[in-house]
Amino acid sequence: MFSPDTTRESISRDAEVLQKARFIFVDEESEEVVIRSYLRHDGILKQPKLSVSMANAYATISSKKIQDIIAYELHRLVVEHPEWAAWKSPKVVSILKNEGQDINAFTLSGAQALPLPTGSPATQSGDQAVALPTSTTTATTTNTSFVGFDSESPAEEEKKTRKKPSIAIPANWSPTAEHERRAREKNLNVTEVAEAFKLHAEAHDRRAANWNAAFTMWLTKAQPKQATAWG
Structure with missing residues:
Protein backbone atom coordinates (compact mmCIF):
# COMPACT_ATOMS: atom_id res chain seq x y z
CA MET A 1 0.00 0.00 0.00
CA PHE A 2 1.24 3.50 -0.85
CA SER A 3 1.41 6.01 1.96
CA PRO A 4 -0.63 9.24 1.54
CA ASP A 5 2.49 11.30 0.83
CA THR A 6 3.94 8.97 -1.81
CA THR A 7 4.60 10.77 -5.09
CA ARG A 8 6.00 9.87 -8.50
CA GLU A 9 9.12 11.87 -7.63
CA SER A 10 9.67 10.04 -4.33
CA ILE A 11 9.31 6.67 -6.05
CA SER A 12 11.80 7.76 -8.71
CA ARG A 13 14.28 8.86 -6.03
CA ASP A 14 13.95 5.57 -4.17
CA ALA A 15 14.38 3.62 -7.41
CA GLU A 16 17.54 5.58 -8.23
CA VAL A 17 19.02 4.75 -4.81
CA LEU A 18 18.21 1.05 -5.26
CA GLN A 19 19.63 1.10 -8.77
CA LYS A 20 22.92 2.67 -7.68
CA ALA A 21 23.19 -0.04 -5.00
CA ARG A 22 22.72 -2.74 -7.70
CA PHE A 23 19.45 -4.01 -6.24
CA ILE A 24 17.28 -3.13 -9.25
CA PHE A 25 17.50 -1.77 -12.77
CA VAL A 26 14.81 0.42 -14.31
CA ASP A 27 14.53 0.57 -18.09
CA GLU A 28 12.54 3.73 -18.65
CA GLU A 29 12.19 3.08 -22.38
CA SER A 30 10.34 -0.21 -21.98
CA GLU A 31 8.87 0.74 -18.56
CA GLU A 32 10.18 -2.49 -17.00
CA VAL A 33 12.06 -3.14 -13.75
CA VAL A 34 14.22 -6.10 -12.76
CA ILE A 35 15.24 -7.13 -9.24
CA ARG A 36 18.80 -8.31 -9.81
CA SER A 37 18.98 -11.06 -7.14
CA TYR A 38 15.38 -12.29 -7.41
CA LEU A 39 16.27 -15.57 -9.14
CA ARG A 40 19.02 -16.22 -6.58
CA HIS A 41 16.74 -16.05 -3.55
CA ASP A 42 13.23 -16.98 -4.74
CA GLY A 43 13.90 -20.68 -5.36
CA ILE A 44 12.47 -20.68 -8.89
CA LEU A 45 15.56 -22.26 -10.43
CA LYS A 46 15.34 -25.22 -8.04
CA GLN A 47 11.98 -26.30 -9.49
CA PRO A 48 11.77 -27.79 -13.03
CA LYS A 49 8.33 -26.41 -13.92
CA LEU A 50 8.98 -22.96 -12.48
CA SER A 51 12.28 -22.81 -14.34
CA VAL A 52 10.48 -23.37 -17.63
CA SER A 53 7.96 -20.67 -16.70
CA MET A 54 10.87 -18.33 -15.96
CA ALA A 55 12.37 -18.97 -19.40
CA ASN A 56 9.01 -18.34 -21.06
CA ALA A 57 8.66 -15.07 -19.15
CA TYR A 58 12.21 -14.08 -20.14
CA ALA A 59 11.21 -14.31 -23.81
CA THR A 60 8.41 -11.75 -23.29
CA ILE A 61 10.71 -9.06 -21.82
CA SER A 62 10.88 -6.02 -24.08
CA SER A 63 14.08 -4.59 -22.60
CA LYS A 64 17.29 -5.99 -24.10
CA LYS A 65 19.20 -4.52 -21.14
CA ILE A 66 17.07 -6.40 -18.63
CA GLN A 67 17.46 -9.61 -20.61
CA ASP A 68 21.24 -9.11 -20.54
CA ILE A 69 21.20 -8.57 -16.77
CA ILE A 70 19.17 -11.74 -16.20
CA ALA A 71 21.43 -13.76 -18.50
CA TYR A 72 24.52 -12.50 -16.64
CA GLU A 73 23.02 -13.46 -13.27
CA LEU A 74 22.18 -16.92 -14.63
CA HIS A 75 25.84 -17.35 -15.63
CA ARG A 76 26.80 -16.59 -12.04
CA LEU A 77 24.25 -19.01 -10.63
CA VAL A 78 25.09 -21.94 -12.89
CA VAL A 79 28.66 -21.80 -11.53
CA GLU A 80 27.62 -21.38 -7.90
CA HIS A 81 24.73 -23.88 -7.94
CA PRO A 82 25.30 -26.47 -10.70
CA GLU A 83 22.91 -28.85 -8.90
CA TRP A 84 19.82 -26.71 -9.49
CA ALA A 85 17.10 -28.23 -11.65
CA ALA A 86 16.94 -25.26 -14.02
CA TRP A 87 20.07 -26.31 -15.89
CA LYS A 88 18.31 -29.47 -17.11
CA SER A 89 15.86 -27.38 -19.12
CA PRO A 90 16.93 -26.57 -22.70
CA LYS A 91 14.85 -23.39 -22.54
CA VAL A 92 16.88 -22.13 -19.59
CA VAL A 93 20.17 -23.29 -21.08
CA SER A 94 19.35 -21.43 -24.30
CA ILE A 95 19.37 -18.18 -22.30
CA LEU A 96 22.98 -18.92 -21.36
CA LYS A 97 23.91 -18.49 -25.02
CA ASN A 98 23.57 -14.80 -24.26
CA GLU A 99 26.64 -13.76 -22.27
CA GLY A 100 24.65 -10.90 -20.80
CA GLN A 101 26.06 -7.88 -18.99
CA ASP A 102 26.59 -6.97 -15.38
CA ILE A 103 24.02 -4.50 -14.04
CA ASN A 104 26.79 -1.94 -13.53
CA ALA A 105 27.04 -1.56 -17.30
CA PHE A 106 23.61 0.12 -17.31
CA THR A 107 23.26 1.86 -13.95
CA LEU A 108 24.02 5.48 -13.21
CA SER A 109 26.67 4.61 -10.65
CA GLY A 110 29.48 4.66 -13.18
CA ALA A 111 30.97 1.54 -11.61
CA GLN A 112 32.93 -0.85 -13.77
CA ALA A 113 31.01 -3.85 -15.07
CA LEU A 114 32.07 -7.14 -13.51
CA PRO A 115 33.50 -9.89 -15.75
CA LEU A 116 31.67 -13.15 -16.27
CA PRO A 117 32.44 -15.71 -13.55
CA THR A 118 35.09 -18.28 -14.43
CA GLY A 119 33.48 -21.61 -15.27
CA SER A 120 30.28 -20.23 -16.80
CA PRO A 121 29.34 -21.66 -20.22
CA ALA A 122 30.28 -18.40 -21.94
CA THR A 123 33.87 -18.45 -20.61
CA GLN A 124 34.64 -22.04 -21.58
CA SER A 125 36.16 -22.92 -24.93
CA GLY A 126 35.50 -26.64 -24.77
CA ASP A 127 32.33 -28.54 -24.04
CA GLN A 128 29.48 -26.54 -22.55
CA ALA A 129 29.33 -26.61 -18.76
CA VAL A 130 25.61 -27.33 -19.01
CA ALA A 131 24.61 -29.93 -21.57
CA LEU A 132 21.21 -29.90 -23.25
CA PRO A 133 18.99 -32.92 -22.57
CA THR A 134 19.41 -35.49 -25.31
CA SER A 135 16.79 -36.06 -27.98
CA THR A 136 16.33 -39.65 -26.75
CA THR A 137 14.70 -38.50 -23.52
CA THR A 138 11.20 -39.98 -23.19
CA ALA A 139 8.13 -39.26 -21.12
CA THR A 140 8.86 -42.30 -18.96
CA THR A 141 12.18 -40.88 -17.76
CA THR A 142 11.47 -37.15 -17.85
CA ASN A 143 9.47 -34.86 -15.62
CA THR A 144 6.18 -34.12 -17.38
CA SER A 145 7.04 -30.41 -17.53
CA PHE A 146 9.70 -31.25 -20.13
CA VAL A 147 7.52 -33.43 -22.35
CA GLY A 148 6.90 -31.70 -25.66
CA PHE A 149 10.27 -30.02 -26.12
CA ASP A 150 12.86 -32.47 -24.77
CA SER A 151 12.36 -34.52 -27.93
CA GLU A 152 12.95 -31.55 -30.25
CA SER A 153 16.25 -31.06 -32.00
CA PRO A 154 18.55 -28.25 -30.77
CA ALA A 155 17.90 -26.36 -34.02
CA GLU A 156 14.14 -26.47 -33.47
CA GLU A 157 14.50 -25.39 -29.85
CA GLU A 158 16.79 -22.51 -30.79
CA LYS A 159 14.34 -21.35 -33.45
CA LYS A 160 11.49 -21.29 -30.91
CA THR A 161 13.47 -19.42 -28.24
CA ARG A 162 15.28 -16.96 -30.51
CA LYS A 163 14.59 -13.43 -29.34
CA LYS A 164 12.29 -11.39 -31.52
CA PRO A 165 13.56 -7.92 -32.48
CA SER A 166 11.96 -4.92 -30.81
CA ILE A 167 10.01 -2.85 -33.34
CA ALA A 168 7.78 0.22 -33.43
CA ILE A 169 4.06 -0.45 -33.15
CA PRO A 170 2.73 -1.52 -36.58
CA ALA A 171 0.30 0.86 -38.27
CA ASN A 172 -2.24 -1.95 -38.65
CA TRP A 173 -1.99 -3.20 -35.06
CA SER A 174 -5.36 -3.74 -33.35
CA PRO A 175 -6.61 -5.42 -30.16
CA THR A 176 -7.30 -9.14 -30.19
Missing part, protein backbone atom coordinates in the same frame (compact mmCIF):
# COMPACT_ATOMS: atom_id res chain seq x y z
CA ALA A 177 -10.43 -10.93 -29.06
CA GLU A 178 -8.65 -11.71 -25.79
CA HIS A 179 -7.95 -8.01 -25.29
CA GLU A 180 -11.63 -7.24 -25.87
CA ARG A 181 -12.60 -9.84 -23.27
CA ARG A 182 -10.20 -8.39 -20.71
CA ALA A 183 -11.48 -4.89 -21.40
CA ARG A 184 -15.09 -5.95 -20.86
CA GLU A 185 -14.18 -7.53 -17.53
CA LYS A 186 -12.75 -4.18 -16.38
CA ASN A 187 -15.58 -2.14 -17.87
CA LEU A 188 -13.22 -0.48 -20.35
CA ASN A 189 -13.85 0.74 -23.88
CA VAL A 190 -11.21 -1.28 -25.69
CA THR A 191 -11.25 1.04 -28.73
CA GLU A 192 -10.51 4.12 -26.62
CA VAL A 193 -7.85 2.35 -24.56
CA ALA A 194 -6.16 0.97 -27.68
CA GLU A 195 -6.09 4.42 -29.28
CA ALA A 196 -4.45 5.91 -26.17
CA PHE A 197 -1.98 3.00 -26.17
CA LYS A 198 -1.01 3.58 -29.82
CA LEU A 199 -0.67 7.34 -29.36
CA HIS A 200 1.56 6.80 -26.31
CA ALA A 201 3.76 4.31 -28.20
CA GLU A 202 4.12 6.60 -31.20
CA ALA A 203 4.66 9.79 -29.18
CA HIS A 204 7.43 8.19 -27.12
CA ASP A 205 8.86 6.12 -29.98
CA ARG A 206 8.42 2.92 -27.99
CA ARG A 207 9.81 -0.42 -29.19
CA ALA A 208 8.52 -3.87 -28.26
CA ALA A 209 9.08 -7.44 -29.36
CA ASN A 210 5.45 -8.37 -28.73
CA TRP A 211 2.91 -5.57 -29.00
CA ASN A 212 -0.02 -7.80 -28.05
CA ALA A 213 1.72 -8.65 -24.78
CA ALA A 214 2.54 -4.97 -24.24
CA PHE A 215 -1.13 -4.04 -24.66
CA THR A 216 -2.16 -6.79 -22.25
CA MET A 217 0.10 -5.17 -19.63
CA TRP A 218 -1.38 -1.77 -20.49
CA LEU A 219 -4.89 -3.14 -19.90
CA THR A 220 -3.94 -4.45 -16.47
CA LYS A 221 -3.04 -0.89 -15.44
CA ALA A 222 -5.96 0.88 -17.15
CA GLN A 223 -8.84 2.14 -15.03
CA PRO A 224 -12.41 2.83 -16.21
CA LYS A 225 -13.44 6.47 -16.48
CA GLN A 226 -15.30 7.83 -13.51
CA ALA A 227 -18.84 9.00 -14.19
CA THR A 228 -19.31 12.77 -13.83
CA ALA A 229 -22.12 13.92 -11.56
CA TRP A 230 -23.95 17.01 -12.79
CA GLY A 231 -25.82 19.22 -10.33
Whole structure:
Protein backbone atom coordinates (compact mmCIF):
# COMPACT_ATOMS: atom_id res chain seq x y z
CA MET A 1 0.00 0.00 0.00
CA PHE A 2 1.24 3.50 -0.85
CA SER A 3 1.41 6.01 1.96
CA PRO A 4 -0.63 9.24 1.54
CA ASP A 5 2.49 11.30 0.83
CA THR A 6 3.94 8.97 -1.81
CA THR A 7 4.60 10.77 -5.09
CA ARG A 8 6.00 9.87 -8.50
CA GLU A 9 9.12 11.87 -7.63
CA SER A 10 9.67 10.04 -4.33
CA ILE A 11 9.31 6.67 -6.05
CA SER A 12 11.80 7.76 -8.71
CA ARG A 13 14.28 8.86 -6.03
CA ASP A 14 13.95 5.57 -4.17
CA ALA A 15 14.38 3.62 -7.41
CA GLU A 16 17.54 5.58 -8.23
CA VAL A 17 19.02 4.75 -4.81
CA LEU A 18 18.21 1.05 -5.26
CA GLN A 19 19.63 1.10 -8.77
CA LYS A 20 22.92 2.67 -7.68
CA ALA A 21 23.19 -0.04 -5.00
CA ARG A 22 22.72 -2.74 -7.70
CA PHE A 23 19.45 -4.01 -6.24
CA ILE A 24 17.28 -3.13 -9.25
CA PHE A 25 17.50 -1.77 -12.77
CA VAL A 26 14.81 0.42 -14.31
CA ASP A 27 14.53 0.57 -18.09
CA GLU A 28 12.54 3.73 -18.65
CA GLU A 29 12.19 3.08 -22.38
CA SER A 30 10.34 -0.21 -21.98
CA GLU A 31 8.87 0.74 -18.56
CA GLU A 32 10.18 -2.49 -17.00
CA VAL A 33 12.06 -3.14 -13.75
CA VAL A 34 14.22 -6.10 -12.76
CA ILE A 35 15.24 -7.13 -9.24
CA ARG A 36 18.80 -8.31 -9.81
CA SER A 37 18.98 -11.06 -7.14
CA TYR A 38 15.38 -12.29 -7.41
CA LEU A 39 16.27 -15.57 -9.14
CA ARG A 40 19.02 -16.22 -6.58
CA HIS A 41 16.74 -16.05 -3.55
CA ASP A 42 13.23 -16.98 -4.74
CA GLY A 43 13.90 -20.68 -5.36
CA ILE A 44 12.47 -20.68 -8.89
CA LEU A 45 15.56 -22.26 -10.43
CA LYS A 46 15.34 -25.22 -8.04
CA GLN A 47 11.98 -26.30 -9.49
CA PRO A 48 11.77 -27.79 -13.03
CA LYS A 49 8.33 -26.41 -13.92
CA LEU A 50 8.98 -22.96 -12.48
CA SER A 51 12.28 -22.81 -14.34
CA VAL A 52 10.48 -23.37 -17.63
CA SER A 53 7.96 -20.67 -16.70
CA MET A 54 10.87 -18.33 -15.96
CA ALA A 55 12.37 -18.97 -19.40
CA ASN A 56 9.01 -18.34 -21.06
CA ALA A 57 8.66 -15.07 -19.15
CA TYR A 58 12.21 -14.08 -20.14
CA ALA A 59 11.21 -14.31 -23.81
CA THR A 60 8.41 -11.75 -23.29
CA ILE A 61 10.71 -9.06 -21.82
CA SER A 62 10.88 -6.02 -24.08
CA SER A 63 14.08 -4.59 -22.60
CA LYS A 64 17.29 -5.99 -24.10
CA LYS A 65 19.20 -4.52 -21.14
CA ILE A 66 17.07 -6.40 -18.63
CA GLN A 67 17.46 -9.61 -20.61
CA ASP A 68 21.24 -9.11 -20.54
CA ILE A 69 21.20 -8.57 -16.77
CA ILE A 70 19.17 -11.74 -16.20
CA ALA A 71 21.43 -13.76 -18.50
CA TYR A 72 24.52 -12.50 -16.64
CA GLU A 73 23.02 -13.46 -13.27
CA LEU A 74 22.18 -16.92 -14.63
CA HIS A 75 25.84 -17.35 -15.63
CA ARG A 76 26.80 -16.59 -12.04
CA LEU A 77 24.25 -19.01 -10.63
CA VAL A 78 25.09 -21.94 -12.89
CA VAL A 79 28.66 -21.80 -11.53
CA GLU A 80 27.62 -21.38 -7.90
CA HIS A 81 24.73 -23.88 -7.94
CA PRO A 82 25.30 -26.47 -10.70
CA GLU A 83 22.91 -28.85 -8.90
CA TRP A 84 19.82 -26.71 -9.49
CA ALA A 85 17.10 -28.23 -11.65
CA ALA A 86 16.94 -25.26 -14.02
CA TRP A 87 20.07 -26.31 -15.89
CA LYS A 88 18.31 -29.47 -17.11
CA SER A 89 15.86 -27.38 -19.12
CA PRO A 90 16.93 -26.57 -22.70
CA LYS A 91 14.85 -23.39 -22.54
CA VAL A 92 16.88 -22.13 -19.59
CA VAL A 93 20.17 -23.29 -21.08
CA SER A 94 19.35 -21.43 -24.30
CA ILE A 95 19.37 -18.18 -22.30
CA LEU A 96 22.98 -18.92 -21.36
CA LYS A 97 23.91 -18.49 -25.02
CA ASN A 98 23.57 -14.80 -24.26
CA GLU A 99 26.64 -13.76 -22.27
CA GLY A 100 24.65 -10.90 -20.80
CA GLN A 101 26.06 -7.88 -18.99
CA ASP A 102 26.59 -6.97 -15.38
CA ILE A 103 24.02 -4.50 -14.04
CA ASN A 104 26.79 -1.94 -13.53
CA ALA A 105 27.04 -1.56 -17.30
CA PHE A 106 23.61 0.12 -17.31
CA THR A 107 23.26 1.86 -13.95
CA LEU A 108 24.02 5.48 -13.21
CA SER A 109 26.67 4.61 -10.65
CA GLY A 110 29.48 4.66 -13.18
CA ALA A 111 30.97 1.54 -11.61
CA GLN A 112 32.93 -0.85 -13.77
CA ALA A 113 31.01 -3.85 -15.07
CA LEU A 114 32.07 -7.14 -13.51
CA PRO A 115 33.50 -9.89 -15.75
CA LEU A 116 31.67 -13.15 -16.27
CA PRO A 117 32.44 -15.71 -13.55
CA THR A 118 35.09 -18.28 -14.43
CA GLY A 119 33.48 -21.61 -15.27
CA SER A 120 30.28 -20.23 -16.80
CA PRO A 121 29.34 -21.66 -20.22
CA ALA A 122 30.28 -18.40 -21.94
CA THR A 123 33.87 -18.45 -20.61
CA GLN A 124 34.64 -22.04 -21.58
CA SER A 125 36.16 -22.92 -24.93
CA GLY A 126 35.50 -26.64 -24.77
CA ASP A 127 32.33 -28.54 -24.04
CA GLN A 128 29.48 -26.54 -22.55
CA ALA A 129 29.33 -26.61 -18.76
CA VAL A 130 25.61 -27.33 -19.01
CA ALA A 131 24.61 -29.93 -21.57
CA LEU A 132 21.21 -29.90 -23.25
CA PRO A 133 18.99 -32.92 -22.57
CA THR A 134 19.41 -35.49 -25.31
CA SER A 135 16.79 -36.06 -27.98
CA THR A 136 16.33 -39.65 -26.75
CA THR A 137 14.70 -38.50 -23.52
CA THR A 138 11.20 -39.98 -23.19
CA ALA A 139 8.13 -39.26 -21.12
CA THR A 140 8.86 -42.30 -18.96
CA THR A 141 12.18 -40.88 -17.76
CA THR A 142 11.47 -37.15 -17.85
CA ASN A 143 9.47 -34.86 -15.62
CA THR A 144 6.18 -34.12 -17.38
CA SER A 145 7.04 -30.41 -17.53
CA PHE A 146 9.70 -31.25 -20.13
CA VAL A 147 7.52 -33.43 -22.35
CA GLY A 148 6.90 -31.70 -25.66
CA PHE A 149 10.27 -30.02 -26.12
CA ASP A 150 12.86 -32.47 -24.77
CA SER A 151 12.36 -34.52 -27.93
CA GLU A 152 12.95 -31.55 -30.25
CA SER A 153 16.25 -31.06 -32.00
CA PRO A 154 18.55 -28.25 -30.77
CA ALA A 155 17.90 -26.36 -34.02
CA GLU A 156 14.14 -26.47 -33.47
CA GLU A 157 14.50 -25.39 -29.85
CA GLU A 158 16.79 -22.51 -30.79
CA LYS A 159 14.34 -21.35 -33.45
CA LYS A 160 11.49 -21.29 -30.91
CA THR A 161 13.47 -19.42 -28.24
CA ARG A 162 15.28 -16.96 -30.51
CA LYS A 163 14.59 -13.43 -29.34
CA LYS A 164 12.29 -11.39 -31.52
CA PRO A 165 13.56 -7.92 -32.48
CA SER A 166 11.96 -4.92 -30.81
CA ILE A 167 10.01 -2.85 -33.34
CA ALA A 168 7.78 0.22 -33.43
CA ILE A 169 4.06 -0.45 -33.15
CA PRO A 170 2.73 -1.52 -36.58
CA ALA A 171 0.30 0.86 -38.27
CA ASN A 172 -2.24 -1.95 -38.65
CA TRP A 173 -1.99 -3.20 -35.06
CA SER A 174 -5.36 -3.74 -33.35
CA PRO A 175 -6.61 -5.42 -30.16
CA THR A 176 -7.30 -9.14 -30.19
CA ALA A 177 -10.43 -10.93 -29.06
CA GLU A 178 -8.65 -11.71 -25.79
CA HIS A 179 -7.95 -8.01 -25.29
CA GLU A 180 -11.63 -7.24 -25.87
CA ARG A 181 -12.60 -9.84 -23.27
CA ARG A 182 -10.20 -8.39 -20.71
CA ALA A 183 -11.48 -4.89 -21.40
CA ARG A 184 -15.09 -5.95 -20.86
CA GLU A 185 -14.18 -7.53 -17.53
CA LYS A 186 -12.75 -4.18 -16.38
CA ASN A 187 -15.58 -2.14 -17.87
CA LEU A 188 -13.22 -0.48 -20.35
CA ASN A 189 -13.85 0.74 -23.88
CA VAL A 190 -11.21 -1.28 -25.69
CA THR A 191 -11.25 1.04 -28.73
CA GLU A 192 -10.51 4.12 -26.62
CA VAL A 193 -7.85 2.35 -24.56
CA ALA A 194 -6.16 0.97 -27.68
CA GLU A 195 -6.09 4.42 -29.28
CA ALA A 196 -4.45 5.91 -26.17
CA PHE A 197 -1.98 3.00 -26.17
CA LYS A 198 -1.01 3.58 -29.82
CA LEU A 199 -0.67 7.34 -29.36
CA HIS A 200 1.56 6.80 -26.31
CA ALA A 201 3.76 4.31 -28.20
CA GLU A 202 4.12 6.60 -31.20
CA ALA A 203 4.66 9.79 -29.18
CA HIS A 204 7.43 8.19 -27.12
CA ASP A 205 8.86 6.12 -29.98
CA ARG A 206 8.42 2.92 -27.99
CA ARG A 207 9.81 -0.42 -29.19
CA ALA A 208 8.52 -3.87 -28.26
CA ALA A 209 9.08 -7.44 -29.36
CA ASN A 210 5.45 -8.37 -28.73
CA TRP A 211 2.91 -5.57 -29.00
CA ASN A 212 -0.02 -7.80 -28.05
CA ALA A 213 1.72 -8.65 -24.78
CA ALA A 214 2.54 -4.97 -24.24
CA PHE A 215 -1.13 -4.04 -24.66
CA THR A 216 -2.16 -6.79 -22.25
CA MET A 217 0.10 -5.17 -19.63
CA TRP A 218 -1.38 -1.77 -20.49
CA LEU A 219 -4.89 -3.14 -19.90
CA THR A 220 -3.94 -4.45 -16.47
CA LYS A 221 -3.04 -0.89 -15.44
CA ALA A 222 -5.96 0.88 -17.15
CA GLN A 223 -8.84 2.14 -15.03
CA PRO A 224 -12.41 2.83 -16.21
CA LYS A 225 -13.44 6.47 -16.48
CA GLN A 226 -15.30 7.83 -13.51
CA ALA A 227 -18.84 9.00 -14.19
CA THR A 228 -19.31 12.77 -13.83
CA ALA A 229 -22.12 13.92 -11.56
CA TRP A 230 -23.95 17.01 -12.79
CA GLY A 231 -25.82 19.22 -10.33
